Amino acid sequence: MRDQIIIAAFLILGAAFALFGLSMSWLLSPTRPTHGKGITYESGVDPIGLPWIRFRPGYFIYAILYVVFDIETVFLYPWAVSLGAQGTGWFILIEMVLFVVILLGGLFYAWKEGSLKWH
Amino acid sequence: MAMWLKALLFALVGIVVMLVNGAFIIYMLRKVLGHAHLRLGPTELGPAGLAQLIPDILKLLTKEDRHPNQTDKWLYCLAPIIVFVPSLTAFAFIPYGEKLVAANPNLGLLMMIAFLSVVPIGIFAAGWASRNKYALIGAMRSVGGAISYEIPLLLAALAPVMLSGSANLSDIVHAQAGGIWYILPCLPSAVIFFLCAQMETNQTPFDMAEAEGELVAGFSTEYSAMRFGFMYLSEFAGNFTMAALIATLFLGGWTLPGVDPATMGVFGPVVLVLKTYLVIFCFMMVRGNFSRYRVDQYAALGWKKLIPITLGWTLLLAVILKVLQMVGLWGGWS
Numbered sequence: 001m002r003d004q005i006i007i008a009a010f011l012i013l014g015a016a017f018a019l020f021g022l023s024m025s026w027l028l029s030p031t032r033p034t035h036g037k038g039i040t041y042e043s044g045v046d047p048i049g050l051p052w053i054r055f056r057p058g059y060f061i062y063a064i065l066y067v068v069f070d071i072e073t074v075f076l077y078p079w080a081v082s083l084g085a086q087g088t089g090w091f092i093l094i095e096m097v098l099f100v101v102i103l104l105g106g107l108f109y110a111w112k113e114g115s116l117k118w119h
Numbered sequence: 120m121a122m123w124l125k126a127l128l129f130a131l132v133g134i135v136v137m138l139v140n141g142a143f144i145i146y147m148l149r150k151v152l153g154h155a156h157l158r159l160g161p162t163e164l165g166p167a168g169l170a171q172l173i174p175d176i177l178k179l180l181t182k183e184d185r186h187p188n189q190t191d192k193w194l195y196c197l198a199p200i201i202v203f204v205p206s207l208t209a210f211a212f213i214p215y216g217e218k219l220v221a222a223n224p225n226l227g228l229l230m231m232i233a234f235l236s237v238v239p240i241g242i243f244a245a246g247w248a249s250r251n252k253y254a255l256i257g258a259m260r261s262v263g264g265a266i267s268y269e270i271p272l273l274l275a276a277l278a279p280v281m282l283s284g285s286a287n288l289s290d291i292v293h294a295q296a297g298g299i300w301y302i303l304p305c306l307p308s309a310v311i312f313f314l315c316a317q318m319e320t321n322q323t324p325f326d327m328a329e330a331e332g333e334l335v336a337g338f339s340t341e342y343s344a345m346r347f348g349f350m351y352l353s354e355f356a357g358n359f360t361m362a363a364l365i366a367t368l369f370l371g372g373w374t375l376p377g378v379d380p381a382t383m384g385v386f387g388p389v390v391l392v393l394k395t396y397l398v399i400f401c402f403m404m405v406r407g408n409f410s411r412y413r414v415d416q417y418a419a420l421g422w423k424k425l426i427p428i429t430l431g432w433t434l435l436l437a438v439i440l441k442v443l444q445m446v447g448l449w450g451g452w453s
Binding site for chain 1: 122123126127129130131133134179180181182183184185186187188189199200203204207208210211221222223224226229249250251252253255263266267269270273274277280281284285286340341344345346348349418419422423426427430433434437438440441444449
């Protein structure tokens with residue numbers, strides 16, 4: 001419980017401090033809105049069109065691969081903790097080598113297929 | 120109840136540490152980058168320009184908070200808080216000494232990195248809500264960077280976990296106090312972790328989210344005054360927490376070689392902060408001396424080089440450790 005309470009306290013006090021800072025700035029700073037200040041910045045000229053359009057992020061496949069590899073990494077942590085434990089033999093190592101080799105195979109397949117190319 | 124009061128006190132100390140570090144890192148960044156570029160940095164106010172911080176903070180507080188008309192109002196106001204809160208929470212996991220650690224869960228290392236990886240969500244919210252083209256591109260790149268470099272970062276952090284047999288940061292420090300600093304046996308992991316930390320905190324060779332040359336100010340283009348201040352405070356805080364994590368994982372944390380950890384006492388935090396600032400100094404030297412990556416090179420470096428290298432190195436290290444365990448030189452804990 002102790003750790004959870006401390007983390008919760010950090011979250012709550014952090015949010016409170018951020019609100020405090022923002023309200024201090026609101027109290028201390030002048031507010032003189034003009035037309036020009038309200039326009040979205042686009043290097044000095046009036047903005048042309050909205051940015052909320054359909055566009056290609058360039059890393060959609062990366063995002064999918066990321067999920068796969070992130071989960072793999074999470075699996076690796078308990079393995080790493082118990083690697084040196086008493087009574088663990090070569091089996092724990094062979095298992096993980098197989099697992100990692102399969103995933104690396106997948107990565108190289110995606111690579112050769114051209115999924116890792118930035119568009 | 121007493122527990123809650125104590126926890127709030129810890130959080131207050133965390134905020135103070137974050138603010139003092141933020142202020143000092145701004146000063147140090149100006150000085151170090153200045154000298155790296157053959158300039159002097161701030162010199163006018165106070166000894167060696169040290170008092171420059173005070174007018175800077177006052178200026179941030181008293182600037183007009185410009186709020187453009189077209190933004191997504193709620194998300195725009197919320198984004199600095201989303202960025203700030205997790206970067207503060209990451210301070211809770213750093214062990215400053217034997218008893219000087221706020222939260223010390225068994226998976227402290229993973230939890231700390233988990234909180235740090237919430238920050239790109241806030242950056243993305245900021246860029247999206249600004250309704251500005253530069254901000255949106257910066258935000259997309261920031262997410263692209265986060266997904267490319269978090270995996271090598273986590274994989275590089277595996278080496279200390281394997282060596283010490285624990286993912287608890289205090290245990291990792293104690294394991295190093297009894298043996299050698301992990302930078303020696305796992306130098307490749309330390310180097311890769313350093314690079315990925317530089318990317319995760321959006322620093323210059325890899326600052327895709329705010330590449331000034333191409334994206335004005337990236338995700339923070341539309342932010343001003345204290346909202347901007349909080350974004351930047353979080354960035355410097357991330358700088359400090361990542362450096363402290365490197366000091367803890369690879370440089371022995373708050374201990375010194377040859378000194379009994381029980382006798383460190385108040386010198387623990389001092390030693391940790393000195394090591395952390397040494398790492399931050401290295402970050403800044405990399406910042407001052409290398410030019411920016413192109414965005415496609417940036418993603419390729421993560422996926423095509425760092426991930427295969429770290430995975431291969433981790434397995435090699437595991438084989439070496441297993442052999443050492445069979446000989447009886449390592450491991451065998453219950």
